[in-house]
Amino acid sequence: MAERLPVAVLGANGRMGSEAVKAVNAADDLEVVAALGRGDSLDDLVDAGARYIVDLSIPDATEANVRFAVEHGMHAVVGTTGWDTPRLDSLAALLGEHPGVGVLIAPNFALGSVLASAFAAKAARYFESVEIVELHHPDKVDAPSGTAIRTAQLIAAARAEAGVGPSPDATTKQLDGARGADVDGVRVHAVRLRGLVAHEEVLLGGVGEQLTIRHDSFDRVSFMPGVILGLRTVADHPGLTVGLDGYLDLGL
Amino acid sequence: MAERLPVAVLGANGRMGSEAVKAVNAADDLEVVAALGRGDSLDDLVDAGARYIVDLSIPDATEANVRFAVEHGMHAVVGTTGWDTPRLDSLAALLGEHPGVGVLIAPNFALGSVLASAFAAKAARYFESVEIVELHHPDKVDAPSGTAIRTAQLIAAARAEAGVGPSPDATTKQLDGARGADVDGVRVHAVRLRGLVAHEEVLLGGVGEQLTIRHDSFDRVSFMPGVILGLRTVADHPGLTVGLDGYLDLGL
Amino acid sequence: MAERLPVAVLGANGRMGSEAVKAVNAADDLEVVAALGRGDSLDDLVDAGARYIVDLSIPDATEANVRFAVEHGMHAVVGTTGWDTPRLDSLAALLGEHPGVGVLIAPNFALGSVLASAFAAKAARYFESVEIVELHHPDKVDAPSGTAIRTAQLIAAARAEAGVGPSPDATTKQLDGARGADVDGVRVHAVRLRGLVAHEEVLLGGVGEQLTIRHDSFDRVSFMPGVILGLRTVADHPGLTVGLDGYLDLGL
Amino acid sequence: MAERLPVAVLGANGRMGSEAVKAVNAADDLEVVAALGRGDSLDDLVDAGARYIVDLSIPDATEANVRFAVEHGMHAVVGTTGWDTPRLDSLAALLGEHPGVGVLIAPNFALGSVLASAFAAKAARYFESVEIVELHHPDKVDAPSGTAIRTAQLIAAARAEAGVGPSPDATTKQLDGARGADVDGVRVHAVRLRGLVAHEEVLLGGVGEQLTIRHDSFDRVSFMPGVILGLRTVADHPGLTVGLDGYLDLGL
Numbered sequence A, B, C, D: 001m002a003e004r005l006p007v008a009v010l011g012a013n014g015r016m017g018s019e020a021v022k023a024v025n026a027a028d029d030l031e032v033v034a035a036l037g038r039g040d041s042l043d044d045l046v047d048a049g050a051r052y053i054v055d056l057s058i059p060d061a062t063e064a065n066v067r068f069a070v071e072h073g074m075h076a077v078v079g080t081t082g083w084d085t086p087r088l089d090s091l092a093a094l095l096g097e098h099p100g101v102g103v104l105i106a107p108n109f110a111l112g113s114v115l116a117s118a119f120a121a122k123a124a125r126y127f128e129s130v131e132i133v134e135l136h137h138p139d140k141v142d143a144p145s146g147t148a149i150r151t152a153q154l155i156a157a158a159r160a161e162a163g164v165g166p167s168p169d170a171t172t173k174q175l176d177g178a179r180g181a182d183v184d185g186v187r188v189h190a191v192r193l194r195g196l197v198a199h200e201e202v203l204l205g206g207v208g209e210q211l212t213i214r215h216d217s218f219d220r221v222s223f224m225p226g227v228i229l230g231l232r233t234v235a236d237h238p239g240l241t242v243g244l245d246g247y248l249d250l251g252l
Helices: A015-026 A043-048 A059-071 A085-096 A111-126 A146-162 A220-236 B015-026 B043-047 B059-071 B085-097 B111-126 B146-162 B220-236 C015-026 C043-047 C059-071 C085-096 C111-126 C146-162 C220-236 D015-026 D043-048 D059-071 D085-096 D111-126 D146-162 D220-236
Strands: A005-010 A030-036 A052-055 A075-078 A102-105 A129-136 A181-183 A186-192 A198-206 A209-217 A239-242 B005-010 B030-036 B052-055 B075-078 B102-105 B129-136 B181-183 B186-192 B198-206 B209-217 B239-242 C005-010 C030-036 C052-055 C075-078 C102-105 C129-136 C181-183 C186-192 C198-206 C209-217 C239-242 D005-010 D030-036 D052-055 D075-078 D102-105 D129-136 D181-183 D186-192 D198-206 D209-217 D239-242
Touching (some): A005 A015, A005 A043, A030 A220, A052 A220, A129 B186, A146 A181, A146 A198, A198 D111, B059 B075, B059 B085, B075 B220, B085 B102, B102 B220, B111 B198, B209 C111, C030 C043, C059 C085, C075 C220, C129 D186, D052 D220, D075 D220, D085 D239, D102 D220, D111 D209
Parallel strands (some): A005 A052, A075 A102, A102 A239, B102 B239, C005 C030, C005 C052, C052 C075, C102 C239, D052 D075, D102 D239
Antiparallel strands (some): A181 A186, B181 B186, B209 C209, C181 C186, D198 D209
16 A cells, blocks of 8 residues: 655644645645644654645744745645745745745645636636626625635736736616626626635626636635645645646646 | 407507507407507497407596496506506505406516516525616617616515615626626616617526526517416406406416 | 423434424524433423423324323424324324414425415416426435426426326337326426435426426535424414415415 | 638528528628539539538438539538448548538537537546436427437546546435436436426536536527538648547546
């Protein structure tokens, strides 16, 4: 039987981290050799023989965690936010000194969500109209969601590149807000409904036809297949990759 | 074989009127005996022996058409807009003098649309959250649609009557318009997309569940079953009825 | 402050029962005074002063539980299956001897699901075509779901009563199974998909229009509002009621 | 102003052909110089100066039409069915003798449909479960639709290539047909509903998430943007291309 890849989970006591521990151990080819929480020493990674880390800690800790991993030749899959351009540049420089090591930093590990955004951007140039409806639980404080805004930006960029004009809209008389928010020329509508988790629908319309691409996230465990995919693939992608779509075979 | 009911169509050259002529003639139990356009004399109704009229003319003509019918003992099914309260009151008074005659004035003859609104209003008190998404072709000038505004008003009234509070919404940070228009406390989102005709979706959410009621109108022929139903039923409803739901067996 | 109604939960250690304990205690006007599991004595209900029971036990136990409650003047809300006609008849007879006591036996406490079935049955006579698509997690052993079969039966009965013929279908050449199962003349399609819980969609189609009624159950907590509604209303419905729709103001 | 490309439409009196005449003339950069029906001589193509043909004739005529076009150096966009392997091979050989000429043979010109199939196949390897629901008007004689069968085959091939096992399914007790047709291991459900035209929905499910890709064809005019795209691009693709996806920038 093949040996399992030795993985350390950082931020292992958080909601995402504890799911990651379960998911890694459930994978045939992976094994958690260390599960670190706040205050644990990074030296434990070395002692445990980890060759991969999953960082799901906090913005204040993630940079030190990942740099430590890279310096010790461990590949890293990172879901923590807080990676601004200076941090990314500095990490890329560090990776230049460790040529065999791979790091994946992904704001979104839901495969379906990443695919939905990529498909929507790809299709956007072929339709006259495009709008986005995102739906979330009513405890969410921001509208639209960050994911919907990013999808709209990708769509807008794809249409601009292909020379497609704005979606037609003859509205001259509206109740305030009826036509949604304008994100780079793409209308985005945010629904808030008890019972929901996180959902996004991209509607593309042309003469006589409609294409709809919808992603539903029912549970945060939906992020785990993306984390596992990241662990299995990160060693084949030396250097820095931002966004899980870089690892998907989208041919995009 | 039973005799067909003799029906006159007014506004017979318009888009709706010409569909009505076809639909009435296609019904086993109905027959078009007169098809009047602009400038034709109302006396033709009498000469043709009409006992029912379908008025799909224009706001300026509809009142005279319907009053003429009532005065001549003909039942009327009316899809033309322009019936404000004074006109309705005056018509009701006239009907008081002609006790056997029925008139149905319906702003919307799409059975599915009328049912969707009625169901949404009925369900609204049982869910914590409710929002509306309406979707139309991009040549529409108003947003939200009149139908969506009426549905929202019915929902708001039903929730108020049942003592249900507002839908929860923790939004504190939004792009302008993201959360839609506010119609009596119900959020309404208007999508405009090439390829669509007229669509409405009412989303109701509670802990762990969602109820969705959606109506799609693909073509104006969708109004015809409602017109036919009106013609078949109007004689059983003497006096004035506003809204097709008054003829449906909704038990509402 | 008003006193809370004293409620006992039977089957309190099961998945549904433990949710019910939480939900009852979370309601302002209700309170769990006894939570019984397998082997606990029904005398505890009396000792605890329960005036209402929620029975979420097992088919073998539910009849004895409910009869005990009725004999002690307690109202009962029952979600356990296993109530065949002889048991129901016998219970109705017992209730005849306890005229003030109410019992609700409901195969389905999801408000949205009950409403969806009722609306679908109401609408079915107004559309030429109707089909059902139900979607569940892939660990479900039966297809279609019991709920979908009941919905199809309600629809078929409503159409028969209104004299509506079968949905049109010109299919002459099909792969085995493509057109779904036939339940009293209504086509029912069962989708099995990882990530889903329990979902049902009734599609009604007429010339130029479609009405869709969809219910999504994301979590078994979706049954709790129905249980709470039952508890609050059962005392106002003396005798035996089967089906939560009997308590809803559907006017159907 | 740039000269318009001279296009001939064959099968110009058919339903698709007459739409094509309108669509080509409506395009800024194209012009119909000949519109041929049954019995018209192919020599008219030469006389009219056509450099492109759109063939929407009948299976018995299409091969001769296209070969004539190629022999006269005209590019061809072909929507007629009936191109089996021997015909395609023979055409490819002919194109070898006319190296600058391009021919596109496409069973489906709806951009959205082609995109939906391509995206579904691309996504299929990343989800545990996949099923297809197709919905059509009730006058359709075959079930499932040819498009749905092709989509299922593409999905099955993509999963096989990626080593993904069958979708999980614990069904042990079913009404005949409930779980749909089995196309290469992919379940396909066919709904028939008055009011609909042609619709396809691919449902992909993983732990905690769902991806849905849906295409709605409301009208056969939805094929025209694909025909126009074909005409604009065919000259850049010398030789034989089967399937519109070969002209789309899918990076697949």
